[in-house]
Amino acid sequence: MKKEIALPDYNVELGPIGTTLAQYLAQHTYSKICVLVDEHTKLHCIPLIEEVLSGALLIEIKSGEHQKTLDSCRHIWSSMVDGKMDRHSLMINLGGGVIGDMGGYAASCYMRGIDFIQIPTTLLSQVDASVGGKLAIDFMGYKNFIGLFANPSAVLVDPSFLETLSHRELRSGYAEMIKHGLIQNKEIWDRLLGLGDWRKMDWYEEIYQSIKVKKEVVTIDPKESGLRKILNFGHTIGHAIESIALTTNQPLQHGEAIGFGMMAEAHLSVTKNGLPLEKAESILNYLKKIYTDAIIGLMRSDKKNKGGEILFALLDGIGSSTYDVTATDQEIEECLRMTHKWM
Ligand code: GLY
Numbered sequence: 238m239k240k241e242i243a244l245p246d247y248n249v250e251l252g253p254i255g256t257t258l259a260q261y262l263a264q265h266t267y268s269k270i271c272v273l274v275d276e277h278t279k280l281h282c283i284p285l286i287e288e289v290l291s292g293a294l295l296i297e298i299k300s301g302e303h304q305k306t307l308d309s310c311r312h313i314w315s316s317m318v319d320g321k322m323d324r325h326s327l328m329i330n331l332g333g334g335v336i337g338d339m340g341g342y343a344a345s346c347y348m349r350g351i352d353f354i355q356i357p358t359t360l361l362s363q364v365d366a367s368v369g370g371k372l373a374i375d376f377m378g379y380k381n382f383i384g385l386f387a388n389p390s391a392v393l394v395d396p397s398f399l400e401t402l403s404h405r406e407l408r409s410g411y412a413e414m415i416k417h418g419l420i421q422n423k424e425i426w427d428r429l430l431g432l433g434d435w436r437k438m439d440w441y442e443e444i445y446q447s448i449k450v451k452k453e454v455v456t457i458d459p460k461e462s463g464l465r466k467i468l469n470f471g472h473t474i475g476h477a478i479e480s481i482a483l484t485t486n487q488p489l490q491h492g493e494a495i496g497f498g499m500m501a502e503a504h505l506s507v508t509k510n511g512l513p514l515e516k517a518e519s520i521l522n523y524l525k526k527i528y529t530d531a532i533i534g535l536m537r538s539d540k541k542n543k544g545g546e547i548l549f550a551l552l553d554g555i556g557s558s559t560y561d562v563t564a565t566d567q568e569i570e571e572c573l574r575m576t577h578k579w580m
Pocket residue numbers: 365366368369371461465468469
């Protein structure tokens with residue numbers, strides 16, 4: 238199976254990575270090729286492409302948002318210089334959002350810019366981060382503070398990379414798929430809502446449909462001067478939640494925070510933007526089903542808790558309270574459900 242989505246400057250190719258990558262390389266000539274990986278993609282993803290890529294220079298960074306720094310770029314650039322990569326070289330970014338954002342940034346600055354291709358290996362990067370040319374690293378604690386817009390020469394998407402992802406990581410990417418339906422394409426939303434168990438979706442087709450939404454938006458507004466801002470639905474509140482969670486010992490995944498952000502911003506859409514209340518309720522009910530346990534996990538990591546139990550200070554009257562009251566996950570879920578109803 239193979240599908241193609243054409244953007245003005247490059248194509249997104251969906252298909253088995255061995256085939257799409259071999260095709261791309263047969264159509265282009267490069268003096269050298271390097272592949273940027275982390276320990277996970279080195280282990281799980283390199284085996285799928287190494288046959289096509291014999292002789293490529295492997296550059297490894299540690300996984301995680303904390304690695305998206307100038308220091309990592311220094312490591313990437315020195316490895317490229319040591320590997321004698323020149324302006325006619327290619328960089329392949331094999332990984333999730335961090336690898337794609339930072340690898341694309343490093344490639345775009347190296348010798349004033351060399352070709353790079355994105356091979357996104359997480360759901361989040363397949364449906365969102367790899368498409369649209371946003372490249373950046375974090376700086377002085379600010380996310381994506383240093384960067385630029387530059388397009389890859391191709392984005393190669395293979396849903397079979399998702400097989401080694403955890404449920405949590407998949408769920409994180411799923412939030413961006415939900416978002417694409419909500420902001421622009423009701424058919425996607427209706428289909429996802431009707432799925433029952435979202436993990437049983439036709440990944441190939443739904444990833445394709447989701448990327449098409451992103452493509453339509455970034456083609457009209459590549460540099461986010463207007464329409465592209467709709468991709469930020471759920472992100473204003475979601476980023477704040479994500480930043481707070483980052484200071485705990487159980488940070489939320491990006492998509493989990495965006496899941497909560499979309500719940501909150503669905504409410505705001507009712508009060509500020511004319512979204513009918515019953516539509517907001519269906520959004521909230523759906524998101525709550527999928528993302529509630531992430532918020533309970535975050536509560537569990539609160540340093541005020543003891544021995545894995547979630548401890549509350551609760552009222553037993555007006556002007557009267559007690560502390561160290563425990564509650565089960567079911568009780569907390571019920572209280573979140575009630576809060577949503579009241580809201
Ligand atoms: N992830 C939002 C954007 O690419 O604009």
